[in-house]
Amino acid sequence: MKIKVGVIFGGTTVEHEVSIISAVQAMNHLNKEKYEIFPIYIAKDRTWYTGKMLMDIDMYRDFETLKRYAKKVVLYNKNGAFRLQSLGLFRTIIADLDIILPVVHGNNMEDGTIQGYLEMVGIPYVGSNVLGSSLGQDKVIMKQIFENLDLPVVPYFWFFDNEYYQDKNEIIKKCKKLGFPLIIKPATLGSSVGITYVKNDIDLEKAIEEAINYDIKIVAEKAVENLIEVNCSVLGNYQNQQASVLEEVMGTDEFLTYQDKYLGGKTKGTKGSKGMVSTNRIIPARLDERMTEKVKNYAKEAFKALNLSGVCRIDFLIDGKSNKIYINEPNTIPGSLSFYLWEATNKPYEQLLDEMITLAIKQYKVKHQKTYSFDTNILSNFSGTKGKLK
Numbered sequence: 001m002k003i004k005v006g007v008i009f010g011g012t013t014v015e016h017e018v019s020i021i022s023a024v025q026a027m028n029h030l031n032k033e034k035y036e037i038f039p040i041y042i043a044k045d046r047t048w049y050t051g052k053m054l055m056d057i058d059m060y061r062d063f064e065t066l067k068r069y070a071k072k073v074v075l076y077n078k079n080g081a082f083r084l085q086s087l088g089l090f091r092t093i094i095a096d097l098d099i100i101l102p103v104v105h106g107n108n109m110e111d112g113t114i115q116g117y118l119e120m121v122g123i124p125y126v127g128s129n130v131l132g133s134s135l136g137q138d139k140v141i142m143k144q145i146f147e148n149l150d151l152p153v154v155p156y157f158w159f160f161d162n163e164y165y166q167d168k169n170e171i172i173k174k175c176k177k178l179g180f181p182l183i184i185k186p187a188t189l190g191s192s193v194g195i196t197y198v199k200n201d202i203d204l205e206k207a208i209e210e211a212i213n214y215d216i217k218i219v220a221e222k223a224v225e226n227l228i229e230v231n232c233s234v235l236g237n238y239q240n241q242q243a244s245v246l247e248e249v250m251g252t253d254e255f256l257t258y259q260d261k262y263l264g265g266k267t268k269g270t271k272g273s274k275g276m277v278s279t280n281r282i283i284p285a286r287l288d289e290r291m292t293e294k295v296k297n298y299a300k301e302a303f304k305a306l307n308l309s310g311v312c313r314i315d316f317l318i319d320g321k322s323n324k325i326y327i328n329e330p331n332t333i334p335g336s337l338s339f340y341l342w343e344a345t346n347k348p349y350e351q352l353l354d355e356m357i358t359l360a361i362k363q364y365k366v367k368h369q370k371t372y373s374f375d376t377n378i379l380s381n382f383s384g385t386k387g388k389l390k
């Protein structure tokens with residue numbers, strides 16, 4: 001019997017479209033002999049849809065057509081079965097699923113939100129758990145964990161938006177203490193949205209206010225100069241980690257913009273985006289063996305520090321003059337699931353997906369061997385709350 005895989009993607013995130021691209025790629029590479037695929041598309045209005053036609057990228061060009069042909073669904077736990085069921089007048093069981101492959105990017109989805117939902121349903125799912133996913137999305141907390149383990153991060157300073165409005169001068173002073181050039185970022189976004197490279201005083205305030213448009217938590221970082229950006233994908237869990245070959249990514253400006261990452265360089269409005277695959281990249285990165293090994297080891301350590309699982313991509317910033325390496329951030333569900341890095345490591349995409357699913361099933365079994373509840377009901381001897389609450 002085939003394993004029934006629900007592939008969840010889309011959602012209320014700035015990376016909605018990127019997620020569609022990543023998910024369609026993944027669905028097209030899952031081994032159809034082994035898996036039966038159920039696309040589960042979460043539209044921007046939070047409605048869930050299914051239908052085999054959602055495996056075709058062209059379906060997403062016109063939402064009205066999609067709405068007409070795809071079925072509205074819910075996923076819930078029905079007496080231990082993970083039921084995908086249609087909504088509306090004639091409710092039909094689409095399938096009882098075995099596992100979920102979440103291919104979502106960005107906050108409100110990748111950050112533990114979808115994982116939390118799946119935990120509530122009780123269904124096994126591929127990738128990091130709730131906490132790992134949340135840590136991977138918060139550019140401040142992850143740095144605090146890395147620092148604690150002596151893993152290298154850039155000098156930074158962070159604050160909440162209300163602290164800025166209460167005392168602008170103080171916050172600006174603290175940012176400037178890091179020294180220009182600086183990078184101002186919303187702490188929990190992705191895809192370079194709301195990020196500004198600041199070279200002087202004049203632009204600082206504007207940059208902070210731009211970031212505040214997107215997040216309540218803001219981080220100021222010392223910009224790494226002579227910048228070389230390399231990424232390393234890691235596959236595994238807390239027990240074992242494998243590192244992929246490194247990629248070197250090239251921005252067209254001071255940093256990688258949304259345009260660079262997803263629309264393929266300078267040509268604005270490029271159609272038929274290929275997701276992260278189209279970024280200007282060099283594989284393997286042009287680092288010597290010693291530096292490459294160092295980056296791979298840091299990648300594995302960072303992955304373990306946050307207790308990540310499945311396939312992640314850990315991004316690095318390197319000062320090409322001093323050769324100093326900094327961990328920039330993990331992506332717990334990387335664009336295109338980093339398949340191109342694994343292909344370059346002699347692991348075809350189909351095999352990568354297979355290994356991710358196998359890992360998830362193993363992890364689910366381990367988790368369910370642990371004791372999570374007790375048969376005794378502490379409330380059985382409790383005489384009620386009446387009177388006590390008054």
Ligand SMILES: Nc1ncnc2c1ncn2[C@@H]1O[C@H](COP(=O)(O)OP(=O)(O)O)[C@@H](O)[C@H]1O
Nearest residue numbers: 154183189190191192193221222223224255256
């Ligand atoms: N401290 C830094 N120094 C130099 N460039 C940086 C720094 N932080 C970020 N960048 C640039 O900005 C890009 C986006 O920042 P990043 O922290 O990766 O945010 P996102 O989550 O949006 O990908 C990076 O890919 C890099 O090009």
Ligand SMILES: [Mg+2]
Nearest residue numbers: 191192315329
């Ligand atoms: Mg990034």
